[in-house]
Structures are given as structure tokens and as C-alpha cells.
Amino acid sequence: SVNKEDKIWLAEETLSHSLSIYLIWGFEEFEFFLKRIYAFIGFINKNNWQGGDFGNAVLRDIKLTTFDEYLSAVNKNSKLSSTEILKRLRKICPDIVNWEFSGIRNLKNWHWRVAYITLIRHVLVHRTGEVENTNKFEKRLRDELGVGNSKDFAAFLSRMNAKYMQHLDGRCHISLCDFFKPSGIAKKCDELLDTLQIHTEFICEAVKKESFK
Secondary structure: OOOHHHHHHHHHHHHHHHHHHHHHHHHHHHHHHHHHHHHHHHHHOHHHOOHHHHOOOOHHHOOOOOHHHHHHHHHHOOOOOHHHHHHHHHHHOHHHHHHHHHOEOOEOOHHHHHHHHHHHHHHHHHHOOEOOOHHHHHHHHHHHHOOOOOHHHHHHHHHHHHHHEEEEOOEEEEOOEEOOOOOOOEEOHHHHHHHHHHHHHHHHHHHHHHHOO
């Protein structure tokens, strides 16, 4: 009793939902990586951490000796979001900042892409993918990245929004799949996950270089 149009709609909705979950899970793996790498730099040298990471203990009295103990401390610290850990990693490993700004694979300002993905994930989790207000969405990114009214950032937002936001019937949703490509369905979320994977590789290289100077 279901007509062809309804079947197509149901298939598209099912795929879109599945890809949302796919990206959310992928981002959770990225967050887990960041927690482990931050635990590692504390394990290598506890002075890499901030005092508050150890609660009320004085730094010289810290008795953590194993990686698992440092990882446990990271997991218990609710302040250590992915964004916060990235900020700290950039201070500890300046090479991260250098390659984020200068570019990776011909794409400059790589950290803009990661911040955009982080906010997309937030919208998927807390608003089932609906962008309630695009101006607020963009302002949040501008404030977080400190870019003000940068024309370069405006151009970046224009490209990303055109690709990952879908406007329909006065509403805006995150779009992770292109159903209308002549070559077939394109899963745009794969590009976002590739960005996160490349980011982890460069972070690892920067941390390794800093840890073994």
C-alpha cells in the first residue's frame, strides 16, 4: 500500500539517520583518542597538565605512576571536552598550530574544519540534526575560533554550509548524504570522518616530536 514516493522518502530518511549515527560514533572515537593522547602527555611529564587536572592535590604530591591512572583522571574530568583538550595540545605542541594554519593537503586553517565538525556533531546529538538558527550556529563558531568578521572565514562557512546544510520548508537540517549526484548517492559524512582521521595522525606526529626532544 506504500507508493513509490513514500518508499524513496523512507529509504532516504533511514540512510540519513544511519549516517548521523555513523558520524556521531566516529566523533566519539575521536574524543576517545584525544583523551588518550592527553593522558599520555601527562604520563610522560605531569607538568604538561594543569594543576586542576589533579583535583586539589599539589603537583609535587601527585602519585600517579601508570598510564591507566592518568587516563582514569582524564575520564573523570568533565571539563576536558574535545575542544578543551585540543586547546591544551596546541599549547604543548606548537607544531599542531603550525600545520593547522599553514594547511594540510592543500587545505589551510584545518582547525576551522574540525570546529565545524564538532558543532555538527553537537547539533546531531542534541537537536537530531536541525539547525534552529544558522546565525547563532555561525556566531558560535566565530566566537570559539576568534575570527571576528574574517572574509576568509565567511568564505569557508559559505562552502561548508552549502555542502552540509539542507534548507527545506523553512527549516534547516544537517545533510550528510547527496541523493541527487549523477554518479549515485554520495555519503558526505565520509569526508568529515576523513578530516578527523587526518587530524589524529598529525596530532600523533606532533606529540611524538615534542615528547622525545
